[in-house]
Amino acid sequence: MLKKERFESIDVEKLNIVDKDGTIKMTLFNQDHIPPAIMDGKDFLPGHRQNWPISGIMFYNGEGDECGGLIFGSEKKENGEYTSSASLTFDQYKQDEVITMTYDNENGVSTYGFQIKDRPKTPLPEQIKRLQEIRESDKDEAAKQQEIQALWEGSTQRAYMGKNKYGEIIVSLMDKKGKPRLRMLVDEQDNPRMEFLDGEGNVLYKLPPEL
Template identity: 30%
Template sequence: MTDGLEKVKKQIRFLSVYAAFSSMLLIFALFLIFRMEKQTDKLSVEELTAKRINIIEPNGQYRMILSNKEKSPENLFYGKPIGIPGGNRPGIIFFNDEATECGGLVFSGRKDSSGKYFASGHFSFDQYNQNQVLYFQYLDDNGDKKTGLYVDDWHNSPTFPEFRNQYKATEKLPAGPDRDLRLKQLMEPLNGDPAFAHRVFIGKDTDKSALINLADKKGKTRIQLIVDSAGAAKINFFDSAGKVVYSLPDKEYH
């Protein structure tokens, strides 16, 4: 009877020590978890490999997305897709306070089976609820290069998604005068003023000329500063029909 009691006492002492040790381990683990949770807002790594990184606001709304081609986002307008699919533009996409895409940095470069290549780089900022109005762009279609800074005008209404949907629907109409008229009305919605217009271009064209083009609100170039591929410099003044009305120098030097 005494031996049995001693065994029970030993088991109780063992369980007490085990319980105390387990409790200490649990408290230590909880302390570590709490410490880790407090530090999760700051993460420092030497190298990060990812297919996509989402920068979000506290409510989960996108603010910026960095991704590869496959994971690139579709165009969003007030947080909803507008029919332009994702998976085709590696880079960084920006979103405004209303979860609408408002610009980005995208790029490409590839060669097809025939050996011809196409490369591009594009860094843009969009007008509110419209398309891009300030952008740097490089396009190279197998050696035909155009590179520069663009400043554009866009109409205020309809919004870009509405304008794009109307344009796509009109393009699907049978070829003929009615389709042509509707396209013209879309592209020149108010007294012949275009839906959008290139107002400023500073860069290099496919003829390897360095240019500064300044255009009116209809997108018609009115002043052009040019140094052509042979090194000749000139300033041209155009009328609204695109005809040169004056040039400097006003005569050829030999």
């Protein structure tokens, strides 16, 4: 019989939820115990987010790979300036996030919204390894940038719904290259607008047409 214990209150800086074999499934952490980015049992991004002012919950799939999480935090300077943020993300298998909900506030200017992204089938650790190889190569900077751009091809934002720093409520749909093709918004004066764009960002048609 499963033994149960009841506690009225527990203070803990980090809590791991694991399977019987020890495979981690979820971890709750404070700022001093931010977990590394784990995939295939390895930290493939050493130092990633270790100095971020965040706490939260990290999710792991059946293989122990990081597959999303909930993070939140804030930071305030002596002069009164501050930042505050929160995000809930879900990752593609062996890749980065494909669904994201975010909130950011910098000194009272807020942005928040919901994003959908495409990710390539190549595992993220392989991309990170290849990125390091490109950066350490003897090729000129232009050639390096071209290879880096090709490396991240297929990793694009496809949809966004939220509020931007100008106070506009936006719904934007992008093509496979991440270029906005359909944009709907309501501005701070409550004026609605819809725009159809080509792949270069030129407006092909808009409603109402006189704006």
